[in-house]
Amino acid sequence: MLNHHLEVKQEAVQRRRYCFLNTGLLIFLFAAVLLSFWVGYYPLSPSQVVTAFLSRFGYEGEILPQAVTIFWNIRLPRILSAVFIGASLSAAGAAYQGMFRNPLVSPDILGVSSGASLGAAFAILMGASNWLIQLAAFAGGTAAVAASYLISRRSVHSITLSLVLTGSMIMALCNAGVTMIKYVADPNDVLQQITFWLMGSLTKTDTRSFLWSLIPMSAGLVIIFLLRWRINLLTLDEEEAKSLGINIRLYRLILIAASTLLSAASVCLGGLIGWVGLMIPHMARALVGADYGRLIPASAMLGAAYLVLMDDLARSLLSMELPLGVVTSIMGAPFFVSLIIQKKE
Template sequence: MSRNLSGPRSPPLVIAVLAAILLILSVGSLGVGRYDIAFARVVQILLCAVFPPDVPVTPTEANVVFTVRLPRILLALLSGAGLALSGATLQGVFRNPLVGPQVMGVSSGAAFGGTLAILLSFSRAGLLASSFAFGLSALVLVYGLNGIVARRNILALVLAGVVVSGFFGALVSLLQYLADAEDKLPAMVFWLLGSLSTANWEKLSLVAGPVVIGGILLLGLRWRINLLSIGDEDARALGVRVEPLRWLILILVSAVVAAQVAVSGIVGWVGLIVPHMARMLVGSDHRVMMPTSLIIGALYLLVIDDLARTATGTEIPLGILTALIGTPVFVLVLWQTQRGNRGV
């Protein structure tokens, strides 16, 4: 089956429009919350050091924008962009539109590593390292199981991901059972639900390095991911060292996902459904699809987080909202894929 690597619309125009929308919504989100601030006033607050406004910025306004909301907005942008980029990368590497960080077991493995770190009272850096180690381990297990059973079988790959996710999910449950019900257990449960409510500049600095560096490297490899997406044999014929490249990509994806999980818990389905949105806009060429996925992912999680903190009096965990939206979309994608396979 041939792949169409050309997009239905002008990719530069689509990316420019999405970037403009992302910028506007990001600034607007700084004014959304229990202490509402008008859009124009938010702009004045952000630029007050360069262009002092006629009405001086109050300490309350500065604290709300710069201390409370700005790190949270930036964390939502980085997390959404990293998850979407990771999902687009995995789908290209495994030539399977039904995989993502959660389906492939990366999120579950990283969640176990983070839960173990909470149980053992690790530092933030230790939590990140533990999440990365077990996230990568989960991905290696899925890759190994698929190679043993049926390497070129899409269904076997998805089933391997389900098996590994179930295994690490059971380990997480075991750690919760062993945890102190007064101290460790509530922290584990709240963390696993996924939330940005505890965002601060320290957590942002923790996640920024792996996501930014890993994201830049993945974007730099996107033309090689194009070659992997057409098949290993064809990629080797074009001079690509397939196995080292694939392992490098898997390590980078694990680092990005582990960093997100370490600071905000499991936020599922973003890496699965956002790449499909990007393909609808710009086609399947990873050179433009991956940057588009990155922007849409940041935009998607930003909107979800705004909804989570404003829809009700108490904040709704991100993981709940993304699952409620992502689950039916995944079913739709699965149905369309099976229909396409019957038509081949």
């Protein structure tokens, strides 16, 4: 009786701590979003942000037309893109780490980033518009993951090992295709566009491109959020999970599909932005523990705030804007080294 009372009390303490952490993460995200409106070549003051926002709802007070244009057409789509890309990559990374039972797994393990890069590079080579480049990137990433999954089904090895090996093969093949396209591209125009896209950036993000990518990202986030408790079961051995009556193959397929939607939509919106899906789940795990019911929401909120702040750094660190993918790589590489050393110890 005493032990049961202590367990109930401990569970109540953990719930209060989790609610406190979630509230703190939401406040952190909200503060990062507000700060981002004031960062850039044309900083917006808090009053300008408020009046520009209210202008869309009939406010007719004193306001600069430039502030309204910058708020609605430039800053807001870019900040919301950073929020959803950060949340999507972090949630996908956490789901993959659980499915593959490997803390060093990232969302591009099945070749989604490489496939998206190949699709976008081919579209740029053909002179496609920005909308078609996004569509080609999304199709390329989805096709790469589908090929990895279908090929792995033919393997005699375990499904986890087969997926990792097949994903590595697809990744290498797509990277070779991107290299070939860069080799034949016009170095004065097309090659520069391909290189800039591959570095990752939110410079060309607008309302239309954000809304197009919002649909698959929202669908993927909802699916992973609803199935987040099932990821705990996927961390078990396959035989042990099957003994509990869990359809491992079905849940794995659904989560891979949802993670692919998140990763492919993120890449087609912002290009290659690495390390977020690898690094953020570890930070969230240090805060809320290894329970995926709590880890997925924490990863999404922390990843959203992190990428918003990284985009602020990319816009303000130097007189010229840095590629966002370069900034996240500079921040992520030391973390990866420390993670490897920690695991070894």
